[in-house]
Amino acid sequence: MTMQQAKADALAARLATGQPGQGGWLGAAQAAALARLRGMGLPGKRDEYWRYTDPTSLNAPDAPSAALFDSRGEAPPFSGLDRLRLVFVDGIFDQAQSDDPVLEGIEIERLGSAALNPSHWAAGLYGTLETRGQTPVERPFAALNTAQATEGVLIRVTGRPSKPVSLIYLHKSERSDAILHHFVKIESGAELTLLENGPAAARLSKVLEVEVADTGRFHHIRTQGRDHERRAVSHIFARIGAGALFKSFTLTANGRLTRNEAVLELAGADAVAHIAGASVGDGDFHHDDTVFVTHAAERCESRQVYKKVLKNGAVGVFQGKILVKQGAQKTDGYQISQSLLLDEDSQFLAKPELEIYADDVKCSHGSTSGAIDDTALYYLRSRGVPLKQAQSLLVLAFLAEAIAEIEDEAIAEDIRARLEAWLHRHEH
Amino acid sequence: MLEIKNLHVKLAEEDKVILRGLDLKIGAGEVHAIMGPNGSGKSTLSYVLSGRDGYEVTEGSATLLGEELLEMEPEARAAAGLFLAFQYPVEIPGVGNMTFLRTALNAQRKARGEEEVSAGDFLKLVREKAKTLKIDAEMLKRPVNVGFSGGEKKRNEILQMAILEPKMCILDETDSGLDVDAMKLVSDGVNALRDAGRSFLVITHYQRLLDHIKPDVVHIMAAGRIVKTGGPDLALEVENNGYADILAEVQA
Ligand SMILES: Nc1ncnc2c1ncn2[C@@H]1O[C@H](COP(=O)(O)OP(=O)(O)OP(=O)(O)O)[C@@H](O)[C@H]1O
Ligand SMILES: [Mg+2]
Numbered sequence: 001m002t003m004q005q006a007k008a009d010a011l012a013a014r015l016a017t018g019q020p021g022q023g024g025w026l027g028a029a030q031a032a033a034l035a036r037l038r039g040m041g042l043p044g045k046r047d048e049y050w051r052y053t054d055p056t057s058l059n060a061p062d063a064p065s066a067a068l069f070d071s072r073g074e075a076p077p078f079s080g081l082d083r084l085r086l087v088f089v090d091g092i093f094d095q096a097q098s099d100d101p102v103l104e105g106i107e108i109e110r111l112g113s114a115a116l117n118p119s120h121w122a123a124g125l126y127g128t129l130e131t132r133g134q135t136p137v138e139r140p141f142a143a144l145n146t147a148q149a150t151e152g153v154l155i156r157v158t159g160r161p162s163k164p165v166s167l168i169y170l171h172k173s174e175r176s177d178a179i180l181h182h183f184v185k186i187e188s189g190a191e192l193t194l195l196e197n198g199p200a201a202a203r204l205s206k207v208l209e210v211e212v213a214d215t216g217r218f219h220h221i222r223t224q225g226r227d228h229e230r231r232a233v234s235h236i237f238a239r240i241g242a243g244a245l246f247k248s249f250t251l252t253a254n255g256r257l258t259r260n261e262a263v264l265e266l267a268g269a270d271a272v273a274h275i276a277g278a279s280v281g282d283g284d285f286h287h288d289d290t291v292f293v294t295h296a297a298e299r300c301e302s303r304q305v306y307k308k309v310l311k312n313g314a315v316g317v318f319q320g321k322i323l324v325k326q327g328a329q330k331t332d333g334y335q336i337s338q339s340l341l342l343d344e345d346s347q348f349l350a351k352p353e354l355e356i357y358a359d360d361v362k363c364s365h366g367s368t369s370g371a372i373d374d375t376a377l378y379y380l381r382s383r384g385v386p387l388k389q390a391q392s393l394l395v396l397a398f399l400a401e402a403i404a405e406i407e408d409e410a411i412a413e414d415i416r417a418r419l420e421a422w423l424h425r426h427e428h
Numbered sequence: 429m430l431e432i433k434n435l436h437v438k439l440a441e442e443d444k445v446i447l448r449g450l451d452l453k454i455g456a457g458e459v460h461a462i463m464g465p466n467g468s469g470k471s472t473l474s475y476v477l478s479g480r481d482g483y484e485v486t487e488g489s490a491t492l493l494g495e496e497l498l499e500m501e502p503e504a505r506a507a508a509g510l511f512l513a514f515q516y517p518v519e520i521p522g523v524g525n526m527t528f529l530r531t532a533l534n535a536q537r538k539a540r541g542e543e544e545v546s547a548g549d550f551l552k553l554v555r556e557k558a559k560t561l562k563i564d565a566e567m568l569k570r571p572v573n574v575g576f577s578g579g580e581k582k583r584n585e586i587l588q589m590a591i592l593e594p595k596m597c598i599l600d601e602t603d604s605g606l607d608v609d610a611m612k613l614v615s616d617g618v619n620a621l622r623d624a625g626r627s628f629l630v631i632t633h634y635q636r637l638l639d640h641i642k643p644d645v646v647h648i649m650a651a652g653r654i655v656k657t658g659g660p661d662l663a664l665e666v667e668n669n670g671y672a673d674i675l676a677e678v679q680a
Contacts, residue, residue, distance in 0.1 A: 378479075378480050378502060378518075379514070379520065380528070382480075382505075383532035383536075383592065384533075384536035384539065385503060385531055386535055386539075387501065393527075399522075401522070
């Protein structure tokens with residue numbers, strides 16, 4: 001059997017378990033995605049962008065089971081915030097647990113119901129950012145997601161809603177396989193904070209498309225749940241207009257497999273895109289951040305800040321690229337990926353890339369991997385700070401640059417406290 | 429206060445011996461100075477007393493107020509009242525100075541069974557001490573020692589000392605890198621802490637500092653031992669003649 005044939009068979013098996021196709025504009029988007037996917041096939045271990053992460057469990061027709069996590073009554077992230085809550089249980093929208101999706105300056109509709117409206121604003125737009133994001137690097141799971149998704153929300157922001165929209169992903173069934181696809185459109189001058197939290201399912205496939213029109217502002221903070229055995233493949237596709245702002249932060253604690261891809265295109269002059277992640281893993285943990293930032297216009301700024309704390313054989317992966325297109329002069333690009341290895345069993349694999357076709361640009365990238373600084377540890381202890389507390393201070397200090405990417409102080413504090421609690425629970 | 433007997437120390441990973449039978453006894457309320465050529469083991473002594481890794485005590489003992497120091501974790505030594513102002517203060521990116529100071533103070537208090545200091549009281553305390561040392565409040569918001577000038581780092585060490593109120597203070601070349609005015613400030617800070625229940629061990633190369641912080645006893649250290657002990661005049665002798673005469677006399 002040829003490789004091609006094997007890939008086609010794997011894809012056929014994978015699709016057999018998918019949702020039935022839809023009609024209307026959603027059906028058209030699904031059909032187009034399916035055609036894209038057939039052209040590329042599912043990823044294999046030999047594919048360049050899957051060298052460090054084994055896609056087998058994501059390719060499998062059925063989701064491998066994942067035990068439910070017991071948070072022992074601890075309040076979930078963002079609990080203290082006034083927000084508009086939309087709840088999904090194992091990937092299915094739960095109206096009873098959700099707030100009425102009505103808020104000034106914003107339109108929110110479920111993907112399934114919007115699909116019935118031929119003149120919905122998302123018709124013809126949905127799936128387009130994912131499609132753009134398939135070049136120059138193929139992202140088969142994103143195409144698979146578009147081909148199959150029937151759940152998700154479509155959010156159009158025309159003003160400055162008084163509170164964040166909070167997507168809550170509950171995991172209730174050990175074998176759930178969730179597919180979510182959201183589209184967010186921020187109109188010119190509008191602003192939204194989008195929160196996401198929870199594991200969503202035993203296996204989650206999620207696509208978030210974000211179109212930020214000129215001068216729009218988008219803030220995104222997510223936490224991916226603490227279920228140890230969950231798997232997730234997620235994609236963010238964003239197109240950022242002139243003078244617009246895009247900021248995204250992800251906290252990942254635990255999870256057997258996480259592949260978070262982000263494809264950001266700075267499409268208009270003076271646009272700003274910051275994407276950051278803090279991930280902490282102990283033991284059976286594989287976390288992959290794969291980021292592609294394209295500077296397609298002048299004077300744009302991008303920052304990628306990724307920090308990973310790994311122990312007991314946990315694995316961290318970072319594949320990050322900055323592409324500066326011809327004409328994107330005065331680009332300011334920054335990328336840093338660092339890991340703190342708390343023992344010798346853990347591993348960090350990093351592939352930073354720069355590709356620059358403009359001559360007047362400032363781009364820097366760095367990647368490091370190391371242990372806790374003994375001298376700093378001794379200095380803290382010599383002032384009376386006990387060993388564990390000193391370690392925890394230094395680990396949080398290591399993560400600080402990523403957390404600093406969260407603008408809202410209350411949210412940043414919530415995230416910091418969660419990381420601290422995690423470190424406390426995972427002391428040797 | 430501090431009593432060191434026949435201390436022998438080598439590097440843990442190498443066969444290099446650094447301290448060779450060092451004896452030192454500092455009474456409560458006393459100020460002792462140690463001078464000695466580069467590489468004689470002065471910093472090593474301060475590291476071994478404060479519990480830094482990498483050194484192995486092969487013989488001897490060190491007690492603080494009768495408690496055996498060398499068996500304790502570094503944090504326990506601090507809680508017991510030992511403080512080392514580092515020759516090279518350590519930069520800790522990402523840890524705010526204030527967080528660091530408050531964590532340290534409360535950890536020590538907790539270890540001693542005392543109540544923690546509230547955020548408000550702590551702020552007041554730091555502001556007051558920082559002011560006397562002319563430390564800018566902005567500087568305190570920055571990460572520990574990051575981007576501090578050499579002199580600022582040294583002043584920050586003394587600020588920590590003033591806030592933690594240790595019983596046994598070791599100052600390792602706190603004067604190096606200080607300008608004349610800063611030297612005066614730091615010395616005033618140290619002198620303000622002088623107290624019948626607090627002792628100092630001041631490691632320095634220069635008489636200058638000892639003009640401000642007047643020692644009761646001066647020791648000369650060479651090749652890992654105290655080779656001569658005397659009054660404040662001994663420091664003047666070193667300043668004028670260097671170590672050659674003293675070392676020759678000891679060897680004779
Ligand atoms: N960790 C180490 N590794 C290798 N050598 C060391 C180490 N620590 C100390 N030494 C050596 O031990 C000797 C004593 O060093 P130490 O720093 O204690 O001297 P010092 O008296 O403080 O000198 P200075 O006046 O220059 O500060 C030196 O020869 C030094 O190189
Ligand atoms: Mg020294």
